[in-house]
Amino acid sequence: MQNVLESVLATANQQGARRVCVIRLRVGSLSGVLPEALEFAFEALAKSAPLADADLEIEPVAALFRCAPCGQDFAADSLLGECPVCGAISQSLIQGRELQLTSMEIE
């Protein structure tokens, strides 16, 4: 979260912003990061201007796999998901590891 806020502050200064209104993150379900932990860190760190009134919006990204043998894409919550079509367990993760600062709104 420290990294996120440093990046947000640098951009806010660059843009001459008076206030940061919204910070948007994308967090994959298999990123290893809990949205609750990010929110807690945000509350603890963003106490002074221009961040004090900012809202943190977290967009969850569901994990999506591609089956290596048959090419089927499927959603699953764990890395051990079996392909619903052919039953194979050899698959690659095509989304769900994201941990990204997507955008911010400033005034």
Added chain:
Amino acid sequence: MCNDCGCGKDPSEHKHKQENGDAQGEDHHPHSHEMPHSSSGTPAAPRRTIALNQPILDDNDRQAERNRGFFRARGLLAINVLSSPGSGKTTLLGETIKLLGDNPKAGVVVGDLATDNDALRLRAAAVQVVQINTGTVCHLEAGMVARAVKQLDLSSLGVLFIENVGNLVCPASFDLGEDLRVVLCSVTEGEDKPLKYPPMFHMADAVIVTKTDLAAACEWNRSLGLANIRKAAPKASIFELSARTGDGMARWRDYLRGRTEEFKDCGLF
């Protein structure tokens, strides 16, 4: 806050001139506005959206790529060695290095929260070792590795083992710039570690079942253990060995020599 101008005063404390110029009250603003006031409450300062699209683990990922380029340019195979505490990483590395001899010559970076016990053990195998004490940090990061390798004479090395902090969770998320990820799982830990900690195993290039000399005493269910490893790490090469008895070590040594040869040819130095 006043919605019309965002001046911080309570709206009841002042009134605004309307756009048609009719004065409804005194205008308290010494400054001019770019945006017209309206009764619908448009904020005076325009809101703008700035697209960023930056990965958050940016700093570590950037340093990891630098490390990878550095290792590859030297034709040095960097191996991230991971497991839970007590799976036998240090013992395996000590015996592996003895078995490799100078073909290839190995160096070690070893991470622990505290003590240099592992470094002392590995120095007994007469290799260059750098100990990183992470304090309270539960994993190694790319920057720690970059600083540590400066203490090694890399010119003579063909392989660099990076023994991570014993932990099956956090180190999985931190790329160190390695080209090979090796995860250990000892028979004493039971058969289901790969299913309990899938991210760690999913990214492994090789999984090593260690302490096989204790398999019978632990009632290790080999077929179930191997099936679980294959399920969590479908692409990994699997080794079963005992560093203490030497059983299975030759195949592991040959694998390492093969991978090191592939790297040596890519080096620029």
